[in-house]
Amino acid sequence: MSIKFNQEKSILEIIEGTQKEILSNIDLLAKDYLEKTGKKLNKGCPACVIEMLLTLKNQYKMTKFKFKRHAASYKNKKGDKTTISNSTMTDEKAIEFLKTNPERIKLFSEFPKDWEILIITGAKVETPEEKANRIAIEAELKAKEDAEKLKAMTLKTKPVKKDLEKMKLADLRKAFPMVKDGSIKGFIAKVMKLPVEEPKKEEVPETTEKKEVTETTETTETAENVETSETKKEDVEADATAEATKAADEANKVEE
């Protein structure tokens, strides 16, 4: 099942690809065409190749209806200027066709079990599996879309606020088309909040300045500590001298 799904996916990619891709995979497409319609492709006939591509494109729209006769083509109502066939089949066309005359179901070899409900409601009724699948696909598409939006908004280098403040609003809008704001202040604030792709180069000088400031501060602090220590030392020494002097005086007193 998963292998068949992968093959269907690749055939759809080929059909929607370039002419070169189609021509280089013509045998694969012809094989798939034969399996689905019973018709052999005449590769030398350009009109036949176009018909094959149109047929396969319609097939991969995942229509649930298929006529018994491969080459069958029917008008829905008298006077119609168009017909419905396996190569142009869609669920909507099939439902309209059956709405006109439900007995036409006998013309189909493939149809959903709930076709009678579909022709009454005219709405597509999802099975729980289909719903889960659709939700998963929608989530995947949204995530992809969000990632692409984010990529479009990401800056290569961090802008410098001072430089931005020197610019006119019109120039700012040209430089940052993804940002919308009516005032320069608001615009710059939003620009400064944009994500940046590469490391912030502008921050390096700031970091160095900070370091210097920090170092200066630390030096100052150390100096201060030295000074304090020295002051304390002097005080200790002073105290020691005072005590020594006192001790000497007492000693002298004793002698006397």
Add this chain to the structure above:
Amino acid sequence: MSSNCAPKLTADVLYDCADKPKKGLDGGKAIIINWDDVDRSGSTVTAAIISDLVTKSGTSGFAAEWFKDLASANSAFAPNTEDVDGFLHNFLCRIPVSSAENAERARELSQGRFIVVVETKYKGALDAEAFKVFGWESGVKLSEMTYNTLENSASMLYTVATEEGDTESYPYNVFLETDYATSKATFDSAFATV
């Protein structure tokens, strides 16, 4: 001899440079309808024009396809001293491959009576003359079929024609349902009534 039924010429036959003749059949297919499947009471015919060709409910014609220009239709006036004068219709085509299914088709062709509708390359002004009908009044039956493994790519060549003793009033009938697009859609649907 009475001339009560003998019509007179009533209009000019002109050559218009803006409406030149063109030979050949278009689209690579004809629709063959079983004689018994035609709803004559439901169809509308005015002189040579069939404005509504209806098949019986649940029936349709069948496509007979060919490649290149290997199919043709013709008619010939056949004066008759004993029977009514009229035109004989012929449609020549081939069954492309000698498969079991096509052997069945060949057998059915040999036993039935049909009406044949083709699209000609000549479509006339406003594409109103694109579709020609052969055998509308008397039907056509298989008059010839050959199969040779060494000739014609081993395809089965056949001709369906007005049967001896039968005639058609016109060299062909024209099928025109409102306009070309509507007629084309009916033709493509093989005149199915579903």
